[in-house]
Amino acid sequence: MxxxxxxxxxxxxxxxxxxxxxxxxxxxxxxxxxxxxxxxxxxxxxxxxxxxxxxxxxxxxxxxxxxxxxxxxxxxxxxxxxxxxxxxxxxxxxxxxxxxxxxxxxxxxxxxxxxxxxxxxxxxxxxxxxxxxxxxxxxxxxxFNFQQEYSSARAQNFLPWGFGPYMINSEFEIGHFEPCTSVHGAATFTMGSFTDTYYKNCSGPYETTAEKPALEPDDSPCYPFGDTHGGTVAPNLVTGCDVSFNATGDLDYDGTPYYRDWPDSVTPDRYPSTFLQLQPTTDYGQRCPQIQFETDNSATQLATGCNPATGANCVLPPPGPGNFYPYWTQATVGGLCVWEFGNMANGNTFGGDAQYGSVGPETIGAFAGPVRPNPNC
Known part of the structure; x- marks a missing residue:
């Protein structure tokens, strides 16, 4: 879920x-x-x-x-x-x-x-x-009435078919946006009575080389600034691509999620301000006693030779021109101990990308750091 x-x-x-x-x-x-x-x-x-x-x-x-x-x-x-x-x-x-x-x-x-x-x-x-x-x-x-799989959040209670040993988690699903100066290669999306024109390819400073079919067949769906999608919505605020139709994501890592285009402040500046998340608790106010940092970015590196069984050729940041991967930070903001995500240096960064550990036989294909005590600020 x-x-x-x-x-x-x-x-x-x-x-x-x-x-x-x-x-x-x-x-x-x-x-x-x-x-x-x-x-x-x-x-x-x-x-x-x-x-x-x-x-x-x-x-x-x-x-x-x-x-x-x-x-x-x-x-x-x-x-x-x-x-x-x-x-x-x-x-x-x-x-x-x-x-x-x-x-x-x-x-x-x-x-x-x-x-x-x-x-x-x-x-x-x-x-x-x-x-x-x-x-x-x-x-x-x-x-069907769906219910929780487990009665507790022990480290052993993870999703059996997932990429990595996770279950209860906070996650940013990145790699689904590339900004463009223009888009081309028109195609048609149809669902029921709704028909929309989308585009398959992005042109701009983030697209410096041709797409590699083994990584990304194209960038679709892409839309131009001001697109109202046949008058169904207000004009789009940016020209860009979601990279989700014909590719599972930005597998050549040339979009903004893999640059330092992430929050670096608790107030908006060149970038948006970071989200702030308090420690998750149970209904009775109890924190989880342990945490683990993970990322399944290795699942997107299969076409570049990453071996999820051994960790060979699996790297962070992933092999892209931006040479960046966002990370978690724990900091005190407004008197509260909070979690942040992006490029925040105002607290404990847990080593930046090093927090994610490595890929190995025991990590079920993902980068996973050690299970550690749940820290406070």
């Missing part, structure tokens, strides 16, 4: 990144793997539904915008409505995830309260809301 947050400025969500130009939004995602085995290379998999996703925006009324299940999802599923919780940049958000009582049993609930606006929203991953489990043999769906 991933509770994902999406930044403003690059709508519509159906074939882009944002809910609108001004607000953050979020969604409850439940990804499954329809394969046998475990670890970073499970097989065999059903090619017709390898990783189906249940998806629903966090809503002020708790009602999905459309069918969440991978079997029935449609344009409405990926289109925010007047009940979608929208948050302003800089708002203070309290996030809770727990096993909720529902008619007939229990199901996972994600709830967000915006202390800055007073609004709140939630989503329950229940059969009543349209969530479904997928049959790995024929891809059919069965209404």
């Amino acid at each position: 991933e509770l994902q947050f999406y930044p403003p400025g690059f709508a519509p969500f159906a074939d882009n990144t944002s809910c609108d130009d001004a607000h953050w939004c979020s969604a409850l995602n439940i990804d499954s793997l329809e394969c046998s085995g475990s670890g970073y290379a499970p097989s065999p998999c059903n090619p017709n539904c390898t990783e189906p996703v249940n998806f629903a925006f966090i809503q002020t009324n708790g009602v999905p915008t459309g069918p969440p299940s991978p079997q029935l999802s449609n344009l409405a599923t990926l289109t925010p409505n007047r009940h979608t919780l929208l948050m302003n940049p800089g708002d203070v958000i309290v996030v809770s995830m727990f096993d909720a009582w529902i008619p007939g049993g229990r199901a996972l609930e994600a709830r967000e309260t915006d202390l800055s606006t007073g609004q709140s929203g939630y989503m329950i991953a229940s059969a009543a809301n349209g969530f479904m489990n997928t049959n790995p043999k024929n891809c059919s769906g069965t209404p």
Whole structure:
């Protein structure tokens, strides 16, 4: 399960990144793997539904915008409505995830309260809301109440089919944006009644060489500044590419996530200010006693010779022109001990990229540092 947050400025969500130009939004995602085995290379998999996703925006009324299940999802599923919780940049958000009582049993609930606006929203991953489990043999769906896999967050309790030994975690999924001066190679995206023109290739200072098909077939989807996507949204605020249609991400590492284009201050300057996250706790206010720094960037280095079993040729920063990879910092800000992410030097950086450790047989393909006591500032 991933509770994902999406930044403003690059709508519509159906074939882009944002809910609108001004607000953050979020969604409850439940990804499954329809394969046998475990670890970073499970097989065999059903090619017709390898990783189906249940998806629903966090809503002020708790009602999905459309069918969440991978079997029935449609344009409405990926289109925010007047009940979608929208948050302003800089708002203070309290996030809770727990096993909720529902008619007939229990199901996972994600709830967000915006202390800055007073609004709140939630989503329950229940059969009543349209969530479904997928049959790995024929891809059919069965209404399902999703619940937590484990009763505790021990280091041994990790996702069995994930890339790395993680379960409860805070993560920035990077490598999905490249700014451009122009885009070219028009193509068409269609979902239900929605048809949109996108572009496959980016031209600009970050694209200094031709794409390598083994890494990135193209940069799609790309959109120009001012694009209204057929009048469905306000004009996009930037020209750029999400690099998610025909490639799994920015596998040649030439986009801004792999440059020092990250927050370096708690106040906005050339870059946005950093996000600030308090220590996660249980319902009873208890912190996790241990933490571990990890990144699955090694999963994106397979085409450049990274061996996830041994760690050979797996490097951080990854092999790109920007020679940078963001890292976690713990610092005291406004009298509070918080976690930051990016290029922050105002606290304990845990060695920068060294915090992520190395790739080896025991890390299930990922860079993983040692399990360590959960620190305070």
